[in-house]
Amino acid sequence: MRIKQRGVLFVVLVHLLFAALAAGQTKREINFPDILGYKTLKCDLHMHTVFSDGMVWPTVRVDEAWREGLDVISITDHIEYQPHKQDIPTNHNRPYDIALGRARERNILLIRGAEITRETPPGHFNAIFLQDVNPLDTEELTDAMKAADKQDAFIFWNHPGWKPEHKGWFDIHTTLYENKWMRGIGVANGDTYYPEAHQWALEKNLTMMGNSDIHQPALERETSPENHRTMILVFVREKSVPALKDALVEGRTAVWLGNQLIGKRKYLRAIFKKSVEISKPYRSYKGTVWVEIKNHSDIDIEIGRVGKQGPGTLTLAANATTIFKTKVDEAAEEAELSYVVRNFRIAPDKGLPVSLKIDLK
Numbered sequence: 001m002r003i004k005q006r007g008v009l010f011v012v013l014v015h016l017l018f019a020a021l022a023a024g025q026t027k028r029e030i031n032f033p034d035i036l037g038y039k040t041l042k043c044d045l046h047m048h049t050v051f052s053d054g055m056v057w058p059t060v061r062v063d064e065a066w067r068e069g070l071d072v073i074s075i076t077d078h079i080e081y082q083p084h085k086q087d088i089p090t091n092h093n094r095p096y097d098i099a100l101g102r103a104r105e106r107n108i109l110l111i112r113g114a115e116i117t118r119e120t121p122p123g124h125f126n127a128i129f130l131q132d133v134n135p136l137d138t139e140e141l142t143d144a145m146k147a148a149d150k151q152d153a154f155i156f157w158n159h160p161g162w163k164p165e166h167k168g169w170f171d172i173h174t175t176l177y178e179n180k181w182m183r184g185i186g187v188a189n190g191d192t193y194y195p196e197a198h199q200w201a202l203e204k205n206l207t208m209m210g211n212s213d214i215h216q217p218a219l220e221r222e223t224s225p226e227n228h229r230t231m232i233l234v235f236v237r238e239k240s241v242p243a244l245k246d247a248l249v250e251g252r253t254a255v256w257l258g259n260q261l262i263g264k265r266k267y268l269r270a271i272f273k274k275s276v277e278i279s280k281p282y283r284s285y286k287g288t289v290w291v292e293i294k295n296h297s298d299i300d301i302e303i304g305r306v307g308k309q310g311p312g313t314l315t316l317a318a319n320a321t322t323i324f325k326t327k328v329d330e331a332a333e334e335a336e337l338s339y340v341v342r343n344f345r346i347a348p349d350k351g352l353p354v355s356l357k358i359d360l361k
């Protein structure tokens with residue numbers, strides 16, 4: 001390369017570098033379809049800052065969430081546990097107040113929340129959609145619950161399997177449930193799945209929740225189908241605080257934990273149907289066809305055969321196309337392959353039954 005060309009290249013590179021800096025940060029897009037006439041919001045409703053035992057300033061939580069493609073967050077610092085109070089005085093409303101401007105700039109819906117923190121049992125509960133956190137700072141748990149209820153908060157039990165020695169559903173949980181103070185339950189928290197909580201959610205019609213409970217800074221790394229922040233998909237009429245609350249009260253959620261989705265059958269089925277697109281097959285010889293399946297979502301969909309036709313197992317990779325070969329009835333106009341989506345959990349030990357329809361006309 002001649003000197004002059006090198007000089008031009010250098011100038012171009014410098015310009016590109018400055019252009020990149022000027023363009024600022026980029027936001028990742030999380031791909032899950034809107035379903036059943038609802039918009040799918042990606043939400044993390046449990047996280048900590050320096051205002052309790054977290055390690056970051058509230059605005060940093062907004063930046064992190066934006067970068068990772070979230071639509072909604074709630075900062076839920078512990079009310080009763082304030083390990084930094086010598087440096088940062090107890091002020092339960094400040095995390096929200098500090099973060100709100102940044103959240104507006106970033107088009108993130110910020111929900112005022114707090115973590116009501118008691119030994120297990122009963123454990124930890126998040127109250128969100130609060131106006132003022134201070135009245136929840138009480139001696140008695142039920143007084144905190146009443147104060148939250150008075151503000152029409154949505155309260156959920158955070159990590160029901162957190163301390164194995166105290167795990168279980170106790171009388172106090174029945175009291176919280178019967179008073180409708182507790183309307184949701186963490187079927188997952190951080191990287192942990194709680195099968196008992198999943199079962200209780202199904203039996204008692206509690207809204208399924210699953211959040212990061214992040215305390216440390218979120219590292220700037222590429223997220224992948226396996227490795228991402230645990231979050232809730234909430235199916236809303238619109239992106240607004242009242243619509244989000246309605247959806248949570250009505251249980252319109254699914255939890256994305258590692259490479260699995262946890263939720264009610266109807267929502268997981270709708271996500272599957274909108275994510276997966278089956279091509280018109282190529283007929284090679286006799287009854288053999290080649291079929292392409294596109295997966296438009298961010299989760300690797302793992303399916304296992306339960307019928308007679310089709311490959312035994314398949315992974316439909318996230319945001320990619322998978323091809324397979326199968327035998328079909330030559331005379332038929334349509335083939336229906338019966339599968340179970342193993343990583344779409346509709347009960348603790350149950351995947352989502354689906355059928356793959358192949359148009360043979």
Ligand SMILES: [Zn+2]
Pocket residue numbers: 115124158159
């Ligand atoms: Zn907790």
Ligand SMILES: [Zn+2]
Pocket residue numbers: 046047048115213
């Ligand atoms: Zn927490």
